[in-house]
Amino acid sequence: MVRHVIAPVDELPPGTRKFLTIDERPIAIFNIKGEFFGLLNRCPHQGAALCEGPLIGLAQSSDPGEIEYTRLGEILRCPWHGWEFDIRTGQSYCDPKRFRAKAYPVNVEPGSAVVKGPYVAETLAVSVESDYVVVDL
Numbered sequence: 001m002v003r004h005v006i007a008p009v010d011e012l013p014p015g016t017r018k019f020l021t022i023d024e025r026p027i028a029i030f031n032i033k034g035e036f037f038g039l040l041n042r043c044p045h046q047g048a049a050l051c052e053g054p055l056i057g058l059a060q061s062s063d064p065g066e067i068e069y070t071r072l073g074e075i076l077r078c079p080w081h082g083w084e085f086d087i088r089t090g091q092s093y094c095d096p097k098r099f100r101a102k103a104y105p106v107n108v109e110p111g112s113a114v115v116k117g118p119y120v121a122e123t124l125a126v127s128v129e130s131d132y133v134v135v136d137l
């Protein structure tokens, strides 16, 4: 597993999201009330840009006619067909057994830990096919 440094915490305040591409995967990082979560920006239903949908709450009912609206801002509604997913787990509320949004672990780490690395520079294979005359001034 390769670690990717996304942004300073200050650049992603609560209630915001950041879109990025990591290893050719479209991902969004969400700050939900100070906790960070990552989801693949592709709906498991028909492939919409899931993470561009609105953040809503969870409507639950314990008795007929009684609806409680909880977890405000923690549920993501797909912009295409309205399926709802839990930002924390990727679970679908429409069809939880068959569909789940791909979730990625996101952590907050102190700058001192991030600076340490290890980081590896990208290298390319080089071959020498003939000789050159070179002058250093």
Ligand code: FES
Pocket (backbone or CB within 6 Å): 043, 044, 045, 046, 047, 048, 050, 078, 079, 080, 081, 082, 083
């Ligand atoms: S593509 Fe997301 S609900 Fe259909």
